Amino acid sequence: MPVLQGLRRTVLGLLAVMTLTVTGLGYWETHGLLGGITISSALGLDSPRSTGGAMNILLIGLDSRKDQDGNDLPPDILDKLHAGDSDSGGYNTNTLILVHIGADNRAVAFSIPRDDYVPVSGIDGYDYIKIKEAYGLTKAQTELELEQQGIDNPAELERLGREAGREATLRAVRNLTGQPIDYFAEVNLAGFYHLAESLGGVEVCLNHAVYDEYSGADFPAGHQRLDAAQALAFVRQRHGLENGDLDRTHRQQAFLAGIMHQLQQSGVFGNLDDFRELMDVAREDVVLSQGWGEPQFRRMAALAGGDVEFRTLPVLRYENIDGQDVNIVDPAAIRSEISAAIAGSAAPTTTEAHSPGADTxxxxxxxxxxxxxxxxxxxxxxxxxxxxxxxxxxxxxxxxxxxxxxxxxxxxxxxxxxxxxxxxxxxxxxxxxxxxxxxxxxxDGFDPGMVDLGGFTPESVADSAVPGALSGSDDTITPIPDAGVPIDGGGVPCVN
CATH class of the missing domain: 3.30.70.2390 (Alpha-Beta Plaits)
Structure with missing residues (x-):
């Protein structure tokens, strides 16, 4: 069984738990159901913040087979998820979703493809990494440095290493998107399973029938209800998808929309016992940044009603660098798309860039x-x-x-x-x-995140004679990957 690759679905559990938190705010106030959730200080008090009444939240899905203390997940869960052993997967952030809630409470969620190739500093031996690697590489380096300082308590090393990984992830996303981050929430692999199990399955829709022996995906076309293990295969599949990494991202968004729709229709919020069970998922599998409180949860209510638009950030082309498949991106285009979506406008027209002053x-x-x-x-x-x-x-x-x-x-x-x-x-x-x-x-912590890899690539990136051509090919022109149309969170959309 190949190592599990597409763990973006972990953040779906997080969003659903956040939705439960919002919609059940009265329960929270009356029964104290959110006590015991892990709080992180990785987002410093001096970090850049949104202005004008807006709020940006980064949702992190962590590809880890360990719990918050670094202990291995139970073998029965790993077996059900076909997730390999506790050493598989590392600490990649295979899900990164930046949720913007405007002053008018209109919500837009931007999925950041995990293989986006970004510049980095402060990680020994690396000038560029996949954005998903910022967490794990920084965690490993931090723990090594702490061990050299004489710290040998495994739980303390795990805690400090994860905090450093979160800080690195926040920096990478800020530098790529140009957006401040006001709050974040993180969920691990077990969180997805626990949530899907608690919900008793999730409805999805496929445009075409699919079969993939690697992930176990074997589904007909159309609407269908998946149990927890099947849902994992649905979002895990990476072979046989026409648009690769971006198709997996679209499945993630569709699955999330399905969860939101189900939670809204199921009446779970009216049953304290059911709600308490789902809150147990949050205590066990979710980490929140400092500062979450009633005002923030109330504003997240837009997600509960499906009033959120899902977008996928654009990719210029796919490349293979040092044996690794990566997404070459144009940070300027990414920033422009985010700004336009936040403003509620159509795709921006091309404008002439400001030219540096001759005397500057x-x-x-x-x-x-x-x-x-x-x-x-x-x-x-x-x-x-x-x-x-x-x-x-x-x-x-x-x-x-x-x-x-x-x-x-x-x-x-x-x-x-x-x-x-x-x-x-x-x-x-x-x-x-x-x-x-x-x-x-x-x-400290600065990354030159706005290097335009569309116009400049490191020496390890093979030159392309034509924009969009794959490395190693002189005559094959690959179209710019299709980021797809925005997905409305109000129902169950059909995807590839």
Whole structure:
């Protein structure tokens, strides 16, 4: 049995539990049913936040065969899920969904394909990773460093390693999307199984009959009800899908819509015993960031009624790099699509990018522990046409975080630089800087996340003679992967 790959369905349990939390808010207030859920401090109090009444929530589905303390999941659960042993899967975040709830409470959920290839700093031996790997690679490196410092308690290593992994995942998503994150919630592999089992199955719909011996998917076309194990195969299938990673993402969204529809129709919220059973799933399998409270849960109520639009972030093309299948993405296009969807507009038209001012000079300052970060960032800016001045380390008295400052006349270029590098904090005018001068201080945790891999790829990416051509092929043109149309959360949509 091949190693389980498509564990995006884990976040579906999380969203459903969140929906239960919202709709059953009266139960929460009266009976205290949410006590005992694990709280994480990975999202720092000084992290960038949304403004104007909006709220962004990152939902993380963790591909792990271990519980919150690092203990192996029970063998009977692993057997039912065909998930391999406790060493399979690692700690990949095979589900990442950024949910934006606007000031008007209109909700848009953006699925981030797990194989999106993004730049990274602070992880030894890596300049680029699949976005799903940020959690596990950082966790492993952090635990090794802690062991070298003399920490040997397994539970403490697990806790601190996971916190570091969450921080890395939050940074990666912020840098790719350009969006602040106000709250996050994480669910592990067991959470999906426990939820699906509690619900007694979920209704889905397929456009065509499918059979895949690897995942166990063997379903006819049309509407049908799947038990927990079948639902796992439904979202796990990766062979025989015309649109690969994105088709799996569409199944994830459709399955989530089905859960929402079922919860709304089932009357579970009127039965305290049923509700209490589902809340036990949250205590066992869910981690929440600090700050969740009644106002946040009330605003999540949009999901309970299916009033949410599901979108998949675009992929330029598929590549194979060092034996790994990756998604080459255009971060600028991703940001543009998110901004347009949040604003409720149609797909944005192409506009001419702001050209760097002829007199603008940028100083790049490394305020982090990552060697060479300033030089690598300066290279990115230079390729975009900016003039680079000094490249140096941070001096005493300069801000410790990531800050972009500009002198008179440098505001437009400073904003362009912030967008390019994925810095969500607005640039600041500094009267001590000369005209047309910009200073970038790169703090710990900064990733140059806005490198446009559509126009620049590392040497390990095979050059494509034509945009969209697969590596290793001189004459095969592959169409841009189809991200699909948005899915309405109000029913059970049919998917491939």
């Amino acid at each position: 000079v940028i100083a790049v300052v490394n305020g982090s522990q990552s060697y060479g970060l300033a030089s690598r960032t300066a290279d990115v800016l230079s390729r975009e046409g900016f003039t680079i001045g000094e490249i140096r380390d941070r001096k005493d008295g300069e801000p410790p975080g990531t800050v972009i400052s500009y002198g008179p006349g440098g505001g437009a270029d400073a904003t362009t630089v912030a967008d390019l590098l994925g810095v969500v904090t607005a640039p600041q005018e500094d009267p001590n800087l000369d005209d047309d001068q910009i200073r970038i201080i790169l703090g």
